Amino acid sequence: MARKIRNTLALALLGLLLERPMHPYEMASTLRERHKDTSFKINPGSLYDTVESLAKHRWIEPVETVREGNRPERTVYAHTELGRQEFIAWLDELVREPVAEYPKFVAAVSYLGALGPERAADALEERARHLAERIDGANTALEATVGKGAPRLFMIEVEFVRHAWQAELEWARATAAEIRSGSLSWPDHF
Structure with a gap:
């Protein structure tokens, strides 16, 4: 419909x-x-x-x-x-019903190789820093809002987003580490 x-x-x-x-x-x-x-x-x-x-x-x-x-x-x-x-x-x-949302980050990651290993690792590490800040902000918001007596249910989406950011943070850090160690191979033509 x-x-x-x-x-x-x-x-x-x-x-x-x-x-x-x-x-x-x-x-x-x-x-x-x-x-x-x-x-x-x-x-x-x-x-x-x-x-x-x-x-x-x-x-x-x-x-x-x-x-x-x-x-x-x-x-x-x-x-x-x-x-x-x-x-x-x-x-x-x-x-x-999950729907395809076409996030910009997924589109960018699909061409990560074009950045070259050093720049790609730098970009992922910077993203990880930003994600860590967002996670800290979400934690603060949750503590402030639920701590003031608001029902946890009113902030459930912040919990969800925080978990999604945490998963993305772990992936970004792990992938950057793979690039730095050389275990994620890079094609010669990049």
Whole structure:
């Protein structure tokens, strides 16, 4: 079935609205507080466009307009029954069915030989350093968020990403070590 909305930011917003109705600014703030910006690209323009699209397709609807102090009025949205059904079906599909995502790194690794042994090992070691920093950041985010009483389930994707980064880190280090030791042979024409 072709889904009308495929933007993963929409998935994040629909997930938040399971908790309670929110206005877009609160949605963005909550996603950032929970470090969801590691899983979803969050910027004001795309967030408001996504909210508009969800409302257009009747997956969410305005339920009230609020004003706090001198701030502008904000429209609070909630799920519609259709939106809740679509969210659950979409989520179920994404969890059950692996899809080819064509990551840029895999594309680059397929031509690693063009860098030559020294540059390839250097690049992998630098990537490993960046991955180690991301893993440390994920650990800090998990400790801060779950430590503040948020349910672990709210951060489960950070755990998943951390494990994926850990596996990539181990692979990058091992491959760089193979290149440095000469056990990963390099064709003469590179």
